[in-house]
Amino acid sequence: MPELIPFRWPAEWKDASRLELIKGTPINCLVGDVRPPFPLGDLQFFPNDGLPADIAVREGAWPRVLLAATKKDAAEAGATGAPWVDSNAGLIRIAQLMEPGKPVWLSTRPPAGKEVVPLEEFARAVAEACTYGARWMIAPDGPFRGELEKRGETGLREWKRVVSALNLFDRHPEWRSWAPVAALAVVSDFAGDNKLMAEEFLILAPRRHLAYRAIRKADAAKASLSGVKAILYLDGAPPEGEIREKFLEFARAGGLLISPRGVVAEEPKETFLNYRIHRLGKGRVAVPKEAWYDPFLLVAEVQLLLSNRENVVQVWNGGSMNSHLLASPKNDRAVVHLIPYSSGRTQAVTLGFSKPYRSARICTLDGEKVVRPVRGQIGTEVPVGEFSTYAAVELEA
Amino acid sequence: MRSCDSVFPWSRRQWLAVAASGLTGVARAAAPSSKVALARCRAYGKAVTPALRRMFDQLGGIGRLVSGKTVAIKINMANPLLARTGHTPAWFTRWSHPDVIGAAVQLFGEAGATRIRILESSTEDDNPLEENFLIGGWDPAPLLTAAPHVEMENTGSLGYGKKYHRITVPEKPYIYPGFDVNHSYVECDVLVSISKLKEHLKAGLSLSLENMVGIIPPAIYGDAAPYDDPSPRSYGARTMLHTGHRQPSATAPAEVDQATPREFGYRVPRVIADIVRARPVNLAIIDGIETQTTAEVAALEPGDKRQIRLVKPGILVVGWNPVCTDAVAAAAIGFDPMADRGKAPFENCDSMLKVAEEAGIGTRDLSKIEMVGAALREVGFPFRG
Numbered sequence: 001m002p003e004l005i006p007f008r009w010p011a012e013w014k015d016a017s018r019l020e021l022i023k024g025t026p027i028n029c030l031v032g033d034v035r036p037p038f039p040l041g042d043l044q045f046f047p048n049d050g051l052p053a054d055i056a057v058r059e060g061a062w063p064r065v066l067l068a069a070t071k072k073d074a075a076e077a078g079a080t081g082a083p084w085v086d087s088n089a090g091l092i093r094i095a096q097l098m099e100p101g102k103p104v105w106l107s108t109r110p111p112a113g114k115e116v117v118p119l120e121e122f123a124r125a126v127a128e129a130c131t132y133g134a135r136w137m138i139a140p141d142g143p144f145r146g147e148l149e150k151r152g153e154t155g156l157r158e159w160k161r162v163v164s165a166l167n168l169f170d171r172h173p174e175w176r177s178w179a180p181v182a183a184l185a186v187v188s189d190f191a192g193d194n195k196l197m198a199e200e201f202l203i204l205a206p207r208r209h210l211a212y213r214a215i216r217k218a219d220a221a222k223a224s225l226s227g228v229k230a231i232l233y234l235d236g237a238p239p240e241g242e243i244r245e246k247f248l249e250f251a252r253a254g255g256l257l258i259s260p261r262g263v264v265a266e267e268p269k270e271t272f273l274n275y276r277i278h279r280l281g282k283g284r285v286a287v288p289k290e291a292w293y294d295p296f297l298l299v300a301e302v303q304l305l306l307s308n309r310e311n312v313v314q315v316w317n318g319g320s321m322n323s324h325l326l327a328s329p330k331n332d333r334a335v336v337h338l339i340p341y342s343s344g345r346t347q348a349v350t351l352g353f354s355k356p357y358r359s360a361r362i363c364t365l366d367g368e369k370v371v372r373p374v375r376g377q378i379g380t381e382v383p384v385g386e387f388s389t390y391a392a393v394e395l396e397a
Numbered sequence: 398m399r400s401c402d403s404v405f406p407w408s409r410r411q412w413l414a415v416a417a418s419g420l421t422g423v424a425r426a427a428a429p430s431s432k433v434a435l436a437r438c439r440a441y442g443k444a445v446t447p448a449l450r451r452m453f454d455q456l457g458g459i460g461r462l463v464s465g466k467t468v469a470i471k472i473n474m475a476n477p478l479l480a481r482t483g484h485t486p487a488w489f490t491r492w493s494h495p496d497v498i499g500a501a502v503q504l505f506g507e508a509g510a511t512r513i514r515i516l517e518s519s520t521e522d523d524n525p526l527e528e529n530f531l532i533g534g535w536d537p538a539p540l541l542t543a544a545p546h547v548e549m550e551n552t553g554s555l556g557y558g559k560k561y562h563r564i565t566v567p568e569k570p571y572i573y574p575g576f577d578v579n580h581s582y583v584e585c586d587v588l589v590s591i592s593k594l595k596e597h598l599k600a601g602l603s604l605s606l607e608n609m610v611g612i613i614p615p616a617i618y619g620d621a622a623p624y625d626d627p628s629p630r631s632y633g634a635r636t637m638l639h640t641g642h643r644q645p646s647a648t649a650p651a652e653v654d655q656a657t658p659r660e661f662g663y664r665v666p667r668v669i670a671d672i673v674r675a676r677p678v679n680l681a682i683i684d685g686i687e688t689q690t691t692a693e694v695a696a697l698e699p700g701d702k703r704q705i706r707l708v709k710p711g712i713l714v715v716g717w718n719p720v721c722t723d724a725v726a727a728a729a730i731g732f733d734p735m736a737d738r739g740k741a742p743f744e745n746c747d748s749m750l751k752v753a754e755e756a757g758i759g760t761r762d763l764s765k766i767e768m769v770g771a772a773l774r775e776v777g778f779p780f781r782g
Contacts (some may be wrong), residue, residue, distance in 0.1 A: 114400045175659040304524060308531040316481045316534070317695070323781060348486045351535055378484070 004029045004044070004052070005166065006105060007037055008139040017041075021148060025163045026170040032377055038392040039266040043389040058174045060106040061086035063128045064121055065320045066340045085320050085341045090203030097214045098190060104134035104145075110141045119144050119158035120389055123165045123365060127390035129196050129336035130169040131324050132177050138162065164365040172392075175335050182211035184224060184302065187243075188218040198234045200295035207296075210303050211312045221246060221313040229305045230256040236291070238263035252281030258305060263288045273301050274361035276277060309378075314352035321346070336393040338384070346389045353381040357395040364391045414659030428753075428760040432456050433716035433725040434770040438686050439709070445673060445686070446500040452715045455769040462679060463588055469585035472498055473592045473608045474517045476634075478532045482705055483638060486534050490689040490707060493591040495535050497684040497713070499543045516581050518553035520615045524633045527552045538656035552579035553631025554616035561617070561648070562752020563676035565728040570653050571667030571756070572641075575675055577627075577649040582612050582676050590678045590719060593672065594685030594710060594726055595693055596780060599639075600645040600665045601742035602732075603693040604723040605681035606749055609672045610665075613638065617646045638668045662738070664747030666703055669749050670756040673719060677758075681722035683728065690780040711779035712771075720759030721766045724750055731779025741781065 007022055009032040016188040021292055028034065029044040033053065051057055066084045071384070088106055091178065093177035095104045106129050108116045122144055129136040140148055140159075147155020153215040186205075188198035205212055215223045217235065221242045225231070231247055233239050238260045248264070258275075264285050268276035286305050292298050308314075311325045313336055320341045327334040340346050355382050358371050364387045373380045373395075384393055434452035435449065438444055440675070449728055453459045472493040484489040502513050504693045517526055526549035530537035541547045558580030565575035592608035600607060613635055616622060620633030627646045637643050641659040644651040690706045697703060716722030724734035727750065733740070738747045750761040760766060 301523075304528055308528050309536075311531075314477050314532070314534065316484075318479060348481070348483045350481060378531070381484075381534070 002028065003135075004055070005135060006031050006046075006137040008032060009045075010145060010215065012139065014038075021159065026166045027138070051105070052185055054102055056102040056104045058088075058091055058104060058108050060088040060091050060108040060129075061157055062108055062111050062117070062121070063087055063125055063339070063341060064343075067119050068343065077322060083320050083342075085207060085322075087203070087206060087322055087339075087341065088128055088134075089132055089206045089322055089324070090199065092129065092134040092200055093214060094202055096133065096189065097216060098195070106134055106136045108136060109139050112142060117142060117144070118152060119147065120161065120343060122158060123161040123389050124339065124341075125170075126162050126165040127365075128339050131322075131339060131390075144221065154174065156348045161365045168363055168365070172335070174328070175326060175392075178328055178335065180211060180213055180225070181230040181312045181325045181327045181334065182213045183211045183227070183312060183325075184214055185208065185223075185228045185231045185261070185305060186212045186234055186238075187215045187217055187220050187336065189232060192302045194235045197292055197298070200299060201232075201234060205299050205326070205336065208299055209313055209315055209318075209323050210299055211325060217243065225250055225255075229310050230258060230302070231258040232302055233263075234292075236260060245372050248280065248285075251283035251285050254282035254300075256284050256286060256305060258286045258302060259290075260291070263287065273304060275305065298339065299355070309354075312353070314353070316350040317347035318349055321349075323351075325386075332397045334395040334397075336395070338387075338391045338393065340387075343388075348386055348393065349384040351382045351384055351393060352376055352379055353382070353395075355397065356380050357382070357397055359396045361394040362387075362391055365389055385387045400501070404412045409533065424575055428720065428757050429718060430760045430762075430765045430767070431654065431717040432767045432769055433554065433714065433718075433722050435725060435729065435768060435773065435776055436713045436770045437711055437776050438713050439711040441494055441496040441661075441686055445494075446503060446513040447496070447683070447711075448713055449500045449715070450504055452713060452770060453508075456715065457639065458508075460508045461506065461678070462508075462573055463505045463659050465511055466586035467512040467514065467584070468505050468510045469514045469516055469581055469591060470498065470501065470505075470585045470589045470591055471582075471612060472515060472517050473603075474519075474526075474529060474533065475611075475693060476520045477659075477695075478521065478529055482689055482695045482707065483659070484765065485707055488535065489687045490595060491595065491693060491695065492533065493593055494686065495530070495540060495686050497682065498591055499615075499681060499687070501589065502540060502543040502547055505589075506547075510544065510587075512546045513586065514547070514581055515547065515549045516552050516579075516612075518550055518579070518611050519615060519631060520553065520619055520634050523551055523554050523556075523616075525549065535731070550579070550581050551631070552581050552612065553614050553619075554579065554627070555579065558584075561614070561764055563650070566671045566675045568674075568757075569741075570671050571651060571752070572652055572657065572664060573668065573671050575650045576672065578612055579614055588676060588681045589680040589682065591682045591684065591732065593689050594683050594712070594730060595716070596691055596730075596742055598692045598697075599661055600669075600746050600749060602727055602743070602749065604721060604726050605618050605719040606669050606673055606676060606753060607693075609676070609678065609719075610638065610669060610675060611629050611633065612672065617649050617727060622646050635668065639665055664745045666749035666752040670753045670758065673758055674756055677752075678719040679717070681714075681716050681719040683711045683716060683726045683767065685724060685726065685732055685778070708778065708780070710776075712776045712778065718759035720750060720753045722762055723771070724759075724763060725766060725768060726762040729777055730761060730771055731777065731782050734763060 007027045009030040104150045272275045278285040324337040360382045434455040438448040488494040527537045560582040561577040579728045590605040597603040615631040616627045713724040728735045
C-alpha cells in the first residue's frame with residue numbers, strides 16, 4: 001500500500017473543479033470535516049475524527065523564526081539569545097521513537113488571526129515534515145486559500161513550490177529508509193520525570209546541528225552503538241544492570257558516557273565545564289556536578305564534551321537553519337536536508353564533513369545542480385550556495 | 398578641534414565635556430616611534446615561518462622580548478564563528494590565519510618563550526578556544542604542538558581564571574579609566590597582537606590596535622552583561638563600547654564622563670586608545686597574505702553600495718609598536734595614515750591612528766618610522782585603487 005500523503009480539503013470547496021489543484025501531485029488522500037460532494041476517484045478520504053489508527057498524529061508548530069509580535073523585523077530571543085525557532089524536528093523524532101513503525105502526520109495549522117503568513121512558508125512546512133520522515137496534513141488556510149481560489153499568480157506559484165517539495169521527496173523514496181548519522185546516542189525512558197528534559201534535548205539539539213540517535217531505555221540493551229562516540233543517559237538516576245554494564249564497556253573501549261552521578265564509584269581525576277571526568281579504560285565517563293536543569297545548556301555542554309570535531313555536518317552561513325544527515329545502509333550515499341527557518345534567500349551556505357565525499361548534487365525547489373566537493377582543512381566542504389525554503393544535498397562517497 | 402564640524406551632530410553639552418577633558422586634539426609628549434618590518438609573502442603554508450623569522454631578525458630579534466617569558470598572543474577570530482564571506486573560510490578573509498599564528502608560536506618557542514598562550518574572546522559562547530577553531534573549520538592541534546607549553550583560552554569571561562583583573566589607563570583616559578579583563582592579559586609578560594589586514598566598515602581600519610577590543614570580556618561589556626555582577630557566561634556584542642548606551646557591570650569601572658558624545662566615530666577610536674594604554678601591545682603582527690577589502694564582517698547590509706572583494710596582497714607587517722605598525726599597514730593598502738576624519742579610511746569616524754598618537758602610544762607619521770625589509774612601493778596593494 002502506498003504511503004498516504006494527506007491534504008486538508010476545505011469544507012467550502014464543493015466544486016469538483018478544485019480537484020485540478022491536486023491532480024498529478026503525490027497527494028493521495030483528503031482529510032476534512034465532511035466528504036466532498038463529488039466522486040474522488042483514486043483519492044481516499046478520512047474525516048478529521050476518523051484518521052487511520054496506525055498513524056501517529058501530532059499537533060506541531062508552524063515552522064519559522066518567531067518574530068516578536070510588537071516589534072517589526074525583530075526576532076524573538078530564544079534560550080540562546082539567538083532568534084527563537086519553531087521547529088518540528090524533535091517532535092517528529094520523539095513520535096517516531098515512541099510509536100515505532102507508525103507514519104507520523106503533523107496536524108499543524110498556519111497561524112490565524114491578524115498574523116500575515118508568507119506564502120513561501122507552506123512549502124517549508126511540507127519540506128520540514130518530509131525531511132524528518134513525516135507528513136504535514138497540507139492545510140491551505142487563510143490568504144493562501146484565497147489566492148488558490150482565485151487562481152492568483154502568487155498563490156499558484158507557491159502551490160507549485162509545495163508540489164515541488166512533495167515531488168522531490170517522491171523521487172527519492174530511499175531517503176525515507178536511510179538512518180540518521182550521529183556520533184551521539186541519547187538514551188532515556190522519555191517518561192515521567194525524565195520526559196521534559198529528554199524531549200527538550202531532542203527538540204533543541206538541532207539548533208546547534210548536534211545530530212543524535214534517540215534510543216528508548218527499554219531498547220538500549222539490544223541497540224547497536226555502531227558509529228556512536230558518546231552516549232547521553234538522560235534519566236535522573238544512573239543506569240543499572242545490563243545497560244550499565246553495556247555503557248561502561250562502551251566507555252572502556254574508548255567512548256564517552258555522560259550520565260548522572262553514581263554510575264562509577266571512583267573519584268574523578270579531572271573536571272571539564274560542569275562535569276567530573278572519570279577515566280575508564282580508553283574512554284571517559286562525564287558526570288554532572290549538579291542535576292541537569294536547562295536543556296539548551298545541556299545541548300551545548302554535550303556538544304563540547306563530545307567536541308565539535310565530531311559534528312557530522314558543519315554548516316557555515318546557515319543562520320536559523322536545521323540540518324539532518326541521513327546515510328544509506330552501505331554508507332556510500334548520504335543526503336543532508338537543510339531547512340532555513342527564516343524567509344527569503346539564505347546566504348551562500350557551505351557544508352563541512354569529516355567524511356570524504358567525491359560528488360554532491362544540490363536539489364532545491366527551483367532546480368538541481370552538481371557541485372564539486374573541495375578539500376577543507378578538516379575533511380570535505382561542499383559549497384551549496386544560496387537557496388530559499390529547502391535544499392537537499394545528495395552525497396556520494 | 399578641527400574634526401568637529403557640522404558633519405557631527407554633537408550637542409553643546411558634549412562639546413563642553415570634550416573641551417573640559419583636555420583631549421581636544423592637542424598632542425602630548427611626542428609619540429614614540431619604532432621599527433616596522435614589511436615583507437612579501439605570497440602564500441600561506443611553509444613560506445610563512447621563514448618570512449616571519451626574517452622580519453623578527455630585521456627588527457633586531459625577538460629573543461630579548463620573549464626568552465624566559467610567558468607570551469600571550471591575542472589573535473583575531475571575529476564573531477560570528479560560522480559566518481563566511483561567500484564560501485571562503487574566515488582565515489582567508491577576517492581572521493588571523495592559523496599558519497601565521499603557528500609560525501609565530503614556533504618562533505617564540507625557538508626564542509625561548511617558556512609558555513605561549515593563544516587568546517581570543519567570543520561574543521557568542523564561552524567554548525574552549527580550541528572548539529572555536531573547530532567550528533571555524535580548522536584543527537587547532539598543530540598550533541598546540543608548534544612549541545612547548547602552548548595553551549589556548551577563550552577570554553570572553555573568567556575562562557580558566559578565578560577573578561577578573563583590572564587594567565588601568567595610566568593617564569587621562571578618554572572614555573574608560575580602566576577595564577576588567579580575563580586573567581590571561583595580566584598574567585603574562587608579553588602581549589602580541591596578531592591581526593588581519595582589513596578595513597572596518599565604521600572605524601576605518603581593523604588592524605593590531607582594533608584587534609585589542611577583543612580583550613574586553615562580553616561577560617561584563619556585552620549586550621547580555623548584567624548591570625550588577627558579570628555574567629557567568631560570555632554573550633552579546635560589545636555595543637556599549639560603540640554607543641555608550643549603558644555602563645558595564647557595576648564591578649568594572651564606569652566611564653569617566655558620561656557627557657562625552659555617544660557617537661561611534663568619536664568613541665571607538667578613543668576606547669581603543671584607552672585599551673591599548675591600559676594593556677600595551679609589545680609586538681604587532683599583521684597578516685595580509687590573503688584578506689578582504691571594505692569590511693571586517695562577512696556580509697554587508699542589504700542595499701549597501703560597497704562591495705567586499707577577496708584579495709591576496711601577499712604581505713606581512715610586523716613591528717614593536719602597534720600604532721607605527723598599523724600606520725605602515727594602512728599605507729600598504731593605499732591609505733594615508735595622517736588622514737583625518739572625513740578622509741579614507743576614516744570617512745565616518747575620528748582616526749584611531751591620530752587618537753592613539755595623541756595618547757602617546759606611537760607615531761603614525763611614516764617619515765618618523767624606520768621601515769625595514771621590503772619597500773612600501775614594492776609591496777603596496779591599494780584596496781580602493
